[in-house]
Amino acid sequence: MAETTGEGAQGGSFFNKERIKYSPEEEARLERQHFWRIIDAFRFYRVHVQEQVKRAERQFLSLPQRHQNLLPNVLSNLARISQCADHNQDILQAIVHNSLHMFENIEYGEREDPRKVRPSTTFDMDKLKSTIKQFARDWSETGRAERDTCYKPIIQEIQRLFPSDQYDVSKVSVLIPGAGLGRLAWEIARLGYICQGNEWSFFMLFSSNFVLNRCEKVNSLTLYPWIHQFSNNKKSSDQTRPIIFPDINPQSLPLDADFSMVAGDFVEVYRDSDSWDCVATCFFIDTAHNVIEYVETIWKILKPGGVWINLGPLLYHFENMANELSVELSYEDIRTAIVNFGFHIEVEKQSVQTTYTENDRSMLRYIYDCVFFVARKPAELYFNDEEEEEDDDDDQQQSSPPAAKSPRREGTDTLT
Numbered sequence: 379m380a381e382t383t384g385e386g387a388q389g390g391s392f393f394n395k396e397r398i399k400y401s402p403e404e405e406a407r408l409e410r411q412h413f414w415r416i417i418d419a420f421r422f423y424r425v426h427v428q429e430q431v432k433r434a435e436r437q438f439l440s441l442p443q444r445h446q447n448l449l450p451n452v453l454s455n456l457a458r459i460s461q462c463a464d465h466n467q468d469i470l471q472a473i474v475h476n477s478l479h480m481f482e483n484i485e486y487g488e489r490e491d492p493r494k495v496r497p498s499t500t501f502d503m504d505k506l507k508s509t510i511k512q513f514a515r516d517w518s519e520t521g522r523a524e525r526d527t528c529y530k531p532i533i534q535e536i537q538r539l540f541p542s543d544q545y546d547v548s549k550v551s552v553l554i555p556g557a558g559l560g561r562l563a564w565e566i567a568r569l570g571y572i573c574q575g576n577e578w579s580f581f582m583l584f585s586s587n588f589v590l591n592r593c594e595k596v597n598s599l600t601l602y603p604w605i606h607q608f609s610n611n612k613k614s615s616d617q618t619r620p621i622i623f624p625d626i627n628p629q630s631l632p633l634d635a636d637f638s639m640v641a642g643d644f645v646e647v648y649r650d651s652d653s654w655d656c657v658a659t660c661f662f663i664d665t666a667h668n669v670i671e672y673v674e675t676i677w678k679i680l681k682p683g684g685v686w687i688n689l690g691p692l693l694y695h696f697e698n699m700a701n702e703l704s705v706e707l708s709y710e711d712i713r714t715a716i717v718n719f720g721f722h723i724e725v726e727k728q729s730v731q732t733t734y735t736e737n738d739r740s741m742l743r744y745i746y747d748c749v750f751f752v753a754r755k756p757a758e759l760y761f762n763d764e765e766e767e768e769d770d771d772d773d774q775q776q777s778s779p780p781a782a783k784s785p786r787r788e789g790t791d792t793l794t
């Protein structure tokens with residue numbers, strides 16, 4: 379299931395920084411504190427799961443002996459869950475190990491005693507468990523069907539709007555805000571487009587850094603993403619079944635591929651007008667405190683003629699969270715705002731059924747009835763009147779930066 383909350387919401391400071399302005403020093407201190415809080419969560423995982431397993435054991439052992447005798451496999455299954463958690467912890471340690479100095483421009487100092495494991499909140503443990511499931515979605519064969527329903531429509535639309543026989547795709551820039559573990563952005567870069575993923579969560583950033591930069595050997599690593607689910611298992615072994623990853627070598631991008639990941643809050647990082655040919659959002663817009671702020675940012679950063687492709691539900695992440703701004707708009711209302719900004723909606727499907735980090739053997743399964751749309755920021759924004767339009771058209775051919783143009787409206791224009 380998709381996340382319902384932002385990681386900075388508990389403990390307060392990180393997400394709020396956009397609205398509460400701190401001094402640069404205080405800002406840096408809070409960021410450091412947040413960084414270490416998430417590292418601590420990665421380190422605390424084993425203890426947390428073992429506590430759950432011990433509780434399950436205690437509950438089982440409190441049953442009348444005659445009932446226990448009827449269930450010969452329960453304790454061995456719990457022991458197996460424990461082993462799987464140990465294995466998950468090994469992967470999480472490797473992720474942490476590769477995260478401590480991962481940012482080119484920031485160092486977060488060192489912990490006094492890095493071996494000391496500090497307890498984490500249930501909230502952070504839930505985020506970590508969701509991150510483990512995200513490996514299945516993005517980087518395993520198990521996630522292929524889900525990727526086909528979520529990522530393929532976006533990729534196909536990019537290829538339709540910017541076909542390689544009409545555009546120099548190495549000059550078409552695509553931004554993926556809320557990129558998760560980066561697979562969608564990576565796939566777009568693999569097709570030759572300039573693609574940048576943007577992500578705010580350290581859980582995701584640490585993990586995507588690991589998989590993108592440290593995992594070369596196909597299907598060489600194992601995770602057990604479903605061990606945390608104690609309900610709705612048909613077979614005990616369903617809970618402990620593994621996934622292997624990465625299903626493809628993340629280092630196998632063509633040498634000239636232009637792929638990057640940028641850390642930070644989407645609305646803070648992306649402020650330059652008229653910069654992107656395409657912004658693609660997948661299960662992202664409902665992460666906003668104010669979704670209209672996202673629409674506004676996308677409108678601003680798209681080049682005139684650029685397109686916004688969106689697929690996802692509206693499971694608002696901050697709904698019902700104390701002290702957090704959250705405006706839960708219907709799709710109808712968001713659509714009205716999109717049109718009022720000036721976007722032209724060119725493609726719209728209001729019922730695209732997808733899953734999100736689905737456990738396909740669970741007795742409880744969620745289906746999202748997503749909206750999919752393509753909205754274009756009109757190219758005509760450059761021009762004030764007909765005459766200017768003609769003049770500018772000539773100029774633009776020679777000097778302006780490549781703006782995305784609709785092949786449908788602009789015929790055979792290419793980006794050069």
Ligand SMILES: C[S@@+](CC[C@H](N)C(=O)[O-])C[C@H]1O[C@@H](n2cnc3c(N)ncnc32)[C@H](O)[C@@H]1O
Binds near residue numbers: 582661
């Ligand atoms: C539901 S997940 C979707 C991830 C990915 N797009 C996918 O489809 O698997 C939403 C992602 O957006 C990220 N996110 C939330 N708020 C963000 C913000 N303000 N800026 C950048 N990323 C953000 C979250 O950390 C999370 O990874």
